[in-house]
Amino acid sequence: xxxxxxxxxxxxxxxxxxxxxxxxxxxxxxxxxxxxxxxxxxxxxxxxxxxxxxxxxxxxxxxxxxxxxxxxxxxxxxxxxx
Amino acid sequence: xxxxxxxxxxxxxxxxxxxxxxxxxxxxxxxxxxxxxxxxxxxxxxxxxxxxxxxxxxxxxxxxxxxxxxxxxxxxxxxxxxxxxxxxxxxxxxxxxxxxxxxxxxxxxxxxxxxxxxxxxxxxxxxxxxxxxxxxxxxxxxxxxxxxxxxxxxxxxxxxxxxxxxxxxxxxxxxxxxxxxxxxxxxxxxxxxxxxxxxxxxxxxxxxxxxxxxxxxxxx
Numbered sequence: 001x002x003x004x005x006x007x008x009x010x011x012x013x014x015x016x017x018x019x020x021x022x023x024x025x026x027x028x029x030x031x032x033x034x035x036x037x038x039x040x041x042x043x044x045x046x047x048x049x050x051x052x053x054x055x056x057x058x059x060x061x062x063x064x065x066x067x068x069x070x071x072x073x074x075x076x077x078x079x080x081x082x
Numbered sequence: 083x084x085x086x087x088x089x090x091x092x093x094x095x096x097x098x099x100x101x102x103x104x105x106x107x108x109x110x111x112x113x114x115x116x117x118x119x120x121x122x123x124x125x126x127x128x129x130x131x132x133x134x135x136x137x138x139x140x141x142x143x144x145x146x147x148x149x150x151x152x153x154x155x156x157x158x159x160x161x162x163x164x165x166x167x168x169x170x171x172x173x174x175x176x177x178x179x180x181x182x183x184x185x186x187x188x189x190x191x192x193x194x195x196x197x198x199x200x201x202x203x204x205x206x207x208x209x210x211x212x213x214x215x216x217x218x219x220x221x222x223x224x225x226x227x228x229x230x231x232x233x234x235x236x237x238x239x240x241x242x243x244x245x246x247x248x249x250x251x252x253x254x255x256x257x258x259x260x261x262x263x264x265x266x267x268x269x270x271x272x273x274x275x276x277x278x279x280x281x282x283x284x285x286x287x288x289x290x291x292x293x294x295x296x297x298x299x300x301x302x
């Protein structure tokens with residue numbers, strides 16, 4: 001089964017990529033909206049990269065009202081990271 | 083938004099900077115101020131670079147070799163290939179009656195393309211040395227200052243529409259003088275199109291994803 005890692009793909013921006021997966025995994029949703037950590041949030045190393053985004057997300061209610069209906073239109077199984 | 087494997091056509095030294103030219107393939111040049119993600123050889127994260135020149139069949143990027151990624155990009159040679167994604171983000175609003183381009187240091191990078199599209203309006207460019215100021219040759223109709231003189235000291239008194247790119251202290255000083263200036267900001271990025279939230283910057287207490295909210299933001 002081929003999945004994306006949570007937070008690494010915006011299915012609404014790149015729907016053709018999402019549809020090529022067996023399931024699309026969302027960026028993590030929390031009960032309340034979170035702005036995330038103060039910048040700087042990314043650091044590359046010689047062996048990979050570190051990130052500290054801080055679970056930035058619109059919160060459960062906005063996700064259910066705005067994002068989830070649009071994701072359903074993609075026609076790919078959805079895994080919601082919570 | 084397209085990602086393509088493109089060939090380097092040439093590289094040219096411009097003071098301390100490198101003008102990297104790649105074939106454009108079917109990538110569009112976009113609007114001045116938009117950016118492309120260039121995948122640097124041997125690095126994990128691509129580097130966001132605004133388009134410096136839109137030439138026939140070529141895209142050109144002015145790069146300051148300040149870290150491992152930018153040094154790897156500047157070390158590319160004609161015939162080498164790299165992945166390029168773009169154009170991305172929001173560029174400058176070109177519907178301005180009295181454009182004045184303002185650039186500082188490597189912030190000069192998007193101004194040659196912007197100048198061409200706007201018909202060579204006046205420009206003010208600031209650099210830390212004469213060597214860095216060699217990049218001013220890429221922008222026609224430019225007045226140049228070298229530190230300790232700053233671009234804000236050369237701003238005219240009359241009404242102008244400022245379109246600027248440069249270091250954050252320069253952008254902050256411009257905001258004080260020209261509240262409605264269009265400012266191109268910079269941040270490290272990972273995806274370049276809004277998915278990862280890695281490029282957030284805090285402006286007036288509000289976090290903005292530069293890749294989709296910017297990189298050009300109105301100061302007001």
